[in-house]
Amino acid sequence: EDQVTQSPEALRLQEGESSSLNCSYTVSGLRGLFWYRQDPGKGPEFLFTLYSAGEEKEKERLKATLTKKESFLHITAPKPEDSATYLCAVQTGNQFYFGTGTSLTVIP
Amino acid sequence: GAGVSQTPSNKVTEKGKYVELRCDPISGHTALYWYRQSLGQGPEFLIYFQGTGAADDSGLPNDRFFAVRPEGSVSTLKIQRTERGDSAVYLCASSQLGRHTDTQYFGPGTRLTVL
Numbered sequence: 539e540d541q542v543t544q545s546p547e548a549l550r551l552q553e554g555e556s557s558s559l560n561c562s563y564t565v566s567g568l569r570g571l572f573w574y575r576q577d578p579g580k581g582p583e584f585l586f587t588l589y590s591a592g593e594e595k596e597k598e599r600l601k602a603t604l605t606k607k608e609s610f611l612h613i614t615a616p617k618p619e620d621s622a623t624y625l626c627a628v629q630t631g632n633q634f635y636f637g638t639g640t641s642l643t644v645i646p
Numbered sequence: 647g648a649g650v651s652q653t654p655s656n657k658v659t660e661k662g663k664y665v666e667l668r669c670d671p672i673s674g675h676t677a678l679y680w681y682r683q684s685l686g687q688g689p690e691f692l693i694y695f696q697g698t699g700a701a702d703d704s705g706l707p708n709d710r711f712f713a714v715r716p717e718g719s720v721s722t723l724k725i726q727r728t729e730r731g732d733s734a735v736y737l738c739a740s741s742q743l744g745r746h747t748d749t750q751y752f753g754p755g756t757r758l759t760v761l
Contacts, residue, residue: 636688
């Protein structure tokens with residue numbers, strides 16, 4: 539059964555305290571892995587797409603990596619404005635499976 | 647360029663009523679998806695359109711749910727005989743299918759409350 543699991547469910551960081559969010563998956567025929575940011579009351583905002591193991595992408599303080607079984611979203615020196623829920627999704631065929639997200643709070 | 651828009655932003659209805667939720671995708675995007683998101687959960691796939699046709703409707707929970715996209719652009723999600731369990735945020739996303747990228751861009755969602 540295709541499955542996506544994100545951990546931790548919630549994470550509180552001090553401003554400047556780097557950390558990583560995890561997305562582990564079991565799907566047949568991965569076409570892509572996606573990271574989204576979701577603020578309260580809004581739709582998910584696209585961050586990254588990764589297609590193959592070993593691939594890495596960066597944007598400002600965020601860096602996403604992919605292995606055959608999991609992806610990490612590394613946050614370097616986070617700021618309070620990075621507080622949000624981070625969602626991971628995997629695509630197999632035309633289907634997209636989302637995890638339940640990691641709620642990140644960055645404390646000034 | 648405009649992003650994905652959804653109307654209404656909020657919809658309150660009574661149990662048993664019929665509702666329609668509208669999605670305007672990004673211009674030129676051929677693929678359109680509907681999702682349902684409950685509190686504390688990730689989006690749950692409902693239906694996928696490629697052009698005017700529903701290419702995959704396996705996520706629709708039952709026959710009270712139906713969606714159309716008659717001209718390959720705007721889509722409407724229709725829910726008949728609404729139940730309290732239908733309360734959720736309904737998200738629409740669109741993508742420009744390509745060889746390597748099916749990246750979806752989401753709208754702000756419609757929050758449906760069934761009383």
